Amino acid sequence: MTRKVVHIAPANQTRADRRARELEIRTALRDGATQQSTRDKRGLPEPAVPGPFGPGLGNGGYWNLAPMRVPAHQATSQHLAGIYPFVADTGLGHRGPIVGVDLNADALWHFSPWETYADATERGAFSTNILVLGAYRSGKSATIKTLVVRSLAFGHQAVVPSDSKGEWVVVANAVGGTVIRLGHDTHTRLNPLARGPRRTGTSDEQHEQMVRQRRIATLISLIEMALGGKALTAPEHACIHLALERAITATHDHPTLRAVYAEVIRIAGGDTDDPDLIPASSGPRYVLRRFVDGDLSGLFEDESTVVFDENSPLVVVDTSELFARGELVAQLTQVCATAWIQAVISDRDAHRTRYVIREEGWRDMTSLAALQMYQQWLKLSRHYGISNIVILHKMGDLDAVGAAGSQERHLAYSMVGDIENKFIFRVNHQEQAALRDRLNLPATHVDMARQLRKGEFIAYVGQFSYLVDCFSTSTDYEYDLFKTDDAVLPHTDIDLDPAVVEPVRIDEWWPNPTDEPESSLTGWLTAEREIG
Template sequence: MRGPYIGENLSSRSPFCFDPWEAYTAGIVKSHSLAITGVKGTGKSMLAKSFATRLCRMGRNVAVPHDPNGEWERVSEYVGGKTISIDLSGSFKINLLEAGERDTTMSGEAWRNHITQDRRGVISQIVQQLRRTHELPPYEHTAIDIALRSLDTQTIVTVVHVFQALRDLTPDGDEVDEDVVVAGRQLAHTLRRLVAGDLAGMFDGISTVMFDPTAPMMVVNTSALKNASPQMQALTRFATSRWVRNATTGSNVRPRVIVHEEAAIALMNDAYGGTGLKDRVTDEKVARHMGVSNWYLLHRLSDLDALGDHGSAMQTQARGLLADCETRVSFSQHPGEIPAMAQVLGWNQTMSAVVKNELKKGESLWQIGADRVALVKNKLSDGEFNVFRTDHGGSGA
């Protein structure tokens, strides 16, 4: 197959190359996305970084919307990319309601309607994330609609504007009755946490940093948020992922890898935003048409247990999302994980035995499309190894 050099195909003793877009064009896979699994120390992170930088050298773009350990900053610098570092100092702000790149195929009215619909979804997702719930009552949906319509003429809209509009709703004898007013105040109390409460400082103004969609690699370093509250971390993940999405639409659409570090946490956040993981599944379908290759990095399948009981809707959707990735890269796993992973990733007995017993560090089982399998050893130069290493002792994650 065509693409950047990954390493050696241990089965055929030949070079192994791969490009998700080339494979998609050739009809080998039906999606650009990858599921990359492996416990810490098996070489999962080294592969992701070497593969991503080699794709950059071939003209592909890469975005890492959430780098929780600060590992990708050196990688981005290595290929001439850029890094945005986010912290709790208050000097960085991300406007969750930015309109994003204008879609020139839409009329002015259609674009305005799109923005309003998008902002409606964002406010709903924020509230659901803060409340840890999956749905809002009807009166609150009405209050959000009316508040956003009152802001239609503003060029820039922030969470602060929506907070004020919800707080100031008054009965008008038509759409706004006392129930809607009460709903608006309840919503305002929830959003107040971002405006003047414990989550204030990052999402309550105009964005102070910009995502550069033309850079070969863009990384958002969120390692300074390790001690932040879980909700601050979740909102930051949501904000930076949305930031990347908005900055890579319209005229900025191009083949792009989006690396989802700690994918289990990202999927768990999705479960408490919008319509849950269904939104992620929908995004995955859209990604095929936008040339986006989502890479889901996961230590083990049991990391998804936090989504709910085995067989629950949330866990089933998350596992289904990984199963739908037509390129699956599996590093060594704990024996107890093998049966469940075999079921989700479609391993036969031979594949299960390989992942359980035979893979050494840096070696992985590749499943590409319906019937292509390869045992691959990732090869790195000394220079790459020094840039990509994830600890000072030199062991890759």
């Protein structure tokens, strides 16, 4: 605490008198400090103070040598926001789950993409999608798991179309979710050409066009990807279109990759009125054979053997076994699994709000057809009540999309840059230019992103930004459940084996979430760990 002395001087005092008084005051204070130190060392009590104004009072003046103590200013974050408008912010309010602590306002930070989209004020956002960007071990996955799991109490569902590392399986088992395993010696099959539910509010013609576009885009993406990203020629496009139409007729509108493969073989054998389609069928035929008789057989070539669980809080498609077979197999798997998920959840009539977590999001952008389908999916997310969470390690991940200067790469960067909600975690030195040029971030924020600790991120919501620490509100249970460093760090005593972990009911974590979600969440969090 700073010591302050108030001087009350007579009106007729000269400058020489004032200097003499100041010297006298300094001498008195110095002597008093020396005497106080001596008394403290000897353990003597404080001396009696002569007179009402304390020691050192000069003759003929009105001097007060008693120190004045000013108490520290105390105020709430709401008042501080008015006193220091560029330091303390009012935040996004208390709607949605608690994600962390706003380090600038020292207050809990709530976030829900649907609540911010519904906000008609200047703090609202125009999209429900989220871009998550950060280096390895910066806390991206753990933060997204925190957001998703805490959102379950608010009635939101979460879907992971392709869990390439198997890290979401443990979370799904812990919250009583559903895990669909591919390539684990099971007989699980997903049909990427499934029709899916009827879109509410669309005419018959609109619905058929949407289904047709999704099916043909999936086929073209698979074939171009397997051919090394080479764009298909016009005859090859015509061949695929003809084979798909014939497969739809032959299967009574239940086409599969096996049925399309059979029709391509027929075209290659001369069953067509256009002779140019015969040589054009070579590339598609060899690609589709991988799904029917090759290394991807038994996964996507026939009708689906599983049904999407509408009531499950978290649905995870475990593709970790297939990702171990190579990068191309991983990309083909992700396209097929994502196409199946999009077909079964694109129903507005379900009245459900869902997170779709796209780990390694760049793998969904491997061709122009896939990019166009991805772009349409992002645009329709609000219509279907979906929040796409696109996770990238760095902006350079998109360099794998097309050649330098190509239309594919330009479209990929444009789509990512248009995502309005962004969570920027710690980045490497090489990412500075990309953040400034590609995402148009301020230079001060770019410098800040290099210094962030694990679990801290800069959140851009609409026109506002926030510095958030997610882990400051995490319990030990959450932290051990959500961490992804098991392969390189020592294990804890908490057993998170999906085979033995006991599912936890959501209403046991957050009692009565529909009555008082804010107080229930806050009480549970503060009871587990003091909020820093």
